[in-house]
Amino acid sequence: MTEPRIELTRLLDALSAHLTAVENRRGEQDPAVDEAYVAIANAFEAYEDALFDTYHEVTPLDVFIEDEDDEDEEFFPEDDEEDDDDIEYVD
Numbered sequence: 001m002t003e004p005r006i007e008l009t010r011l012l013d014a015l016s017a018h019l020t021a022v023e024n025r026r027g028e029q030d031p032a033v034d035e036a037y038v039a040i041a042n043a044f045e046a047y048e049d050a051l052f053d054t055y056h057e058v059t060p061l062d063v064f065i066e067d068e069d070d071e072d073e074e075f076f077p078e079d080d081e082e083d084d085d086d087i088e089y090v091d
Contacts, residue, residue: 004054007047014043041065 018036025033041063051057 001053002046002050004047004050007043007050011040011043011047014039 014036018033018040021030021032021036044061044063048059048061051059
């Protein structure tokens, strides 16, 4: 079993590496930024797994995965027919 604190440190390191990659970006499609993005997602999932395995807890965060088919859609499309009754609000 992996310790949550170790995975948290890895997540923080991945976030720091991402910031460095963004600060030093070489063009719009810099592979270093893409790799750092994936590293954050992987580190977060490892942290979340360790947190759940050890304490049966989760974070309120989700990893966003962009589909290539969704590139042209708006983030909040106006024609979204999701019913407000289906939305769970957290206080």
